[in-house]
Amino acid sequence: MMNTEKEINLSDYTYSLPDERIAKYPLAKRDQSKLLHYHNGSIEHKNFKDIEALIPDQSTLLFNNTKVIPARLIFHKSTGAQIEIFLLKPISPSPILSIVMEERETVIWECMIGNVKKWKEDIPLVRELNIDDNKITLQANIHDREKRQIQFSWNDDSISFSEIVEASGKVPLPPYLNRQPEEDDKPRYQTVYSAHDGAVAAPTAGLHFTPEILKSLADRGIKESFLTLHVSAGTFQPIKTENILEHPMHSEQMVVDRQSIQSVVEAEGNIIAIGTTSMRTLESLYWFGVRLINGDEDFSIQKLEPYQSKHEVSRSEAFSAILKWMDKNELSQVIGTTEIFIFPGYQFRVCDGLITNFHQPGSTLILLVAAFIGEDWRKVYQEADTNGYRFLSYGDSSFLLPK
Template sequence: MRTSDFNFDFSFNLLAYHPTQERDESRLMIIHKKNHLIEHKLFKDLYQYFEEGDTIIMNNTKVFPARLFGNKEKTDAKIEVFLLRELDPIDRTWDVLVDPARKVRVGNKLNFGCGLTGEVIDNTTSRGRIIQLNFNGNHKKLIKIIKKLGKTPLPKYINRLPEKNDKERYQTIYAKIEGSVAAPTAGLHFSKHLLKKLEIKGINLVEITLHLGLGSFLPVEVEDISKHKMDSEKCFIEKNICNIINKSIKQKKRVCAVGTSSMRAIESSVSSKKYLNPFSGWTNKFIFPPYNFNIANCMITNFHMPKSTLLMMTVAFAGYDLIMKAYKIAIKEKYRFYSYGDVMLIL
């Protein structure tokens, strides 16, 4: 398939700039793969589609306040620095994106306030730089000051300043392990009340970790999708979690991946017998059609943008015609798209 196959007519009026008032009151489209039936519910109705012994896999990564704002030394020009990943805690070097990139060159020094400064030591891409941070304190204190100064890294399409509730709402309620620069957005819809309902019903709620970078959200710039390369992301899957998931697989129960990040994680560590193996490392798994999924037979995912890798994975899971039909209905019914948007359950 070609990248252009994943384009569709889309109105930017459907982009969700704010979350719903309550997490589990976002709209939920139910898509049945076998008979192509489509239902319209609310996310709080999710528990109705699962039974005792089913397993729901959630990504417990926690969003890091990765957006810093500083000033160039001498010119005082305002620069935004987006921290992608720490490269070396001893040298205090970070892989970052800068904006405006044309104003940031190797050798430039930046002042972020509170004693935190940085120096650009290398270029990586047109917007990418390697920055060495300087702070009078140990690594723990450095991270603490970054968290104090850093802002919630809302997606660029949300062209507003972060609001008071963004710090909480751009984070799943089960977020535990810090390391992502973007939220696993399919999980944003879960409330404590809904998780309790699922637990009482005997559904296994298990957690894996995949720290999201910006790679999943970057545009596909080649027409032949097989030539697209995903950025590597750090992933952890524990043995006891594998045991629970594999038991559901053996019992032919429902195994549901919450979001494309959870799906990418579990598909990165599959045994020869199609069971899940423990994993600790990096994955650059890119799932696009055609693809045979090994672990999950059910998926929860938000409504994605045209020609995105996230849409490509969704199509691989449910089929091109069915997903394109669902997206046409979503647009007609004014479902909300992207990070703070509505969600689909594919069964």
């Protein structure tokens, strides 16, 4: 159990990031990005295509197959004033994203609302949409101003909310790109294996993978599994407290099927997380397994739970406990939430390797990288800067293998 009374200072996890280092646009080809390979303290500079040969034999790769939704909905009042509604998380008829996205009548979401002062309580916002040559009227009403809850309704019950969002929303590009989304962002701010609607930010480590790379890895016998963590806007929330332990972590929804959990139990080599979201999901699943062993079936992992638990079990024991619980309850998948905060001092229970992009200074993601490879994070980022790597969501990649 870690002593969380000790302060961890944000200033120890910052670095200089000039604006010209931020990749504002993706490369024409996904796999042409640079790849920094960190292995047991040494660094090599590669091309992402080289990942095929760099993954150790018998490894199991875990990918996050969430699908980014066009979460920015723009409405205009009759006066011409623009109101932007940014979808954050579903409230009704269910908090489960897969259910809400298939709803065909009305839904309620917690949202961020731009220009909300110009939107009066009793006046709906209306947009006309064209979906498959059908004219659809979409209406937005303030359901609870204090809780920022917005009710959306439309006049055709053959149309799902997923189709509504696809027809009316804009790609939720990260704020640090400081530009409006363009048509090319629709396919490029999405992994080639995305499957389940719900994220408002891409799991960007996966943006480099192509069908050809995935096939090549499979031909080598590298195992792959998919899990889902619907990335929330909180991933961009900067840490504003000098003592990082005071930072309020965002909660994100996880959906993981039996096959993926089984793949961890059966893994013979390294378990490699494709992205920080996959890593957070895998480590959260471990703590859910610990909860089950302790008789607690609540799958909502709290921010500092890993640092407060006194119960230590093996990776296999934790994931086997989840499988046993699924069998007992006749479940094919587990659905939960996590706000796990991984920072230096965390002991990784599941992941042996991480493929990830280069993150913002002083962010929760930098802290996660520092927890994984220790003080060498500074060496990695300095090497990337010196060698002209492109940073952040549309930037280059790193493969971190501490041992």
